Amino acid sequence: MLWADDLVSPDPLHRRGLLKALVATAVFMTAAPLAALPAETASALGSWNTQTLEAFADTLIPGQQRYAGDAPIAGAVTGPGAVQAGAVQVLASPQLPLAPWLPGIASLLDTHALAWAATHLLLLPPTRPAFVGLPFNHRTALVAGLFDSDEPDRPVWQxxxxxxxxxxxxxxxxxxxxxxTRGHPGLAWIDFPAADADGLWRFPQHSYNRPLADLHPHTTPSGSPA
Structure with missing residues (x-):
């Protein structure tokens, strides 16, 4: 079993600490949204780690390449993907306890890619991270295996x-x-509606084209129960 504490990073990684960071990250994301982040937030990761994390995100939600020769994005589909939608900015948010662990996690993913390349007789380019160097079909197969029930690092990838x-x-x-306002590619792709003129979202068309229950007569004007 290869865990993050077998990797080299400025702060040694330990399994218990990483698990605590994963749990805290999941809890935080269900409790409150992230604040706006500057575009350069992910730069602290370094180009090598950023490329690996971008390739991982693009494997999960593929998108088109940003420019010719965009190695992290395989260009498997047309339209925006996770990278264009800000996946690495979310991962690297300083508000999340996961951020300090990302270099080690990227290295762990590259280690998996090296092992995959060796067992599948693939020659990887030395000028880019190992996971980025994998063809898209091999990236997809590798990532699918990371979610197997017997994969010890499964919580990381989840x-x-x-x-x-x-x-x-x-x-x-x-x-x-x-x-x-900025035309976020993910929200645009799923046709997320714009707010009303007052900045609030209302949904007059119910999923069954009717209210699911009659309004209680004592409901307050704000919609709270009496």
Whole structure:
């Protein structure tokens, strides 16, 4: 079993500490949204680690390449993916306890990629991280295996996948109004509606085209029960 505490990083990683960070990250994301983050937030990770995390995010929610030769994004589909939606900014948020562990997690993913390449007789380019160097179909197969029930590091990948999904589906690193104004690619892709003129969201069309229950006569004007 290769865990993050077998890797080299400025602060040695320990399994218990990483598990605590994963739990705290999941709890935080269910309790409150992230504040707006500057675009350069992820730069502290370094280019090598950022590329690996971008490739992981692109494997989960693929997108088109940002420019010719964009190695982390495989370009498997057209349209925006997790990277364009700010996945690495969410992962690297200083508000999350997971951020200090990301270099070790990226190294762990690259170690998996090296082992995968060796067993599948793949030649990886030395000028980019190992996971980034894998063809997209091999990235996908490797990542699928990381979620197997017998994978010891499964909690790591589950939390990362949760954050990647939140970046695309909810623009977790931005307020919703800011994300809509900026044309956040994930919200635009899922046709998230704009707010009403007063900045509030209302949904007059119910999912069954009718209210699910009659309004209680003592309900207050704010919608609270009497």
């Amino acid at each position: 939390v990362l996948a949760l954050l990647v999904g939140l970046a695309f589906d909810t623009a977790a690193h931005l307020s919703t109004t800011t994300a809509i």
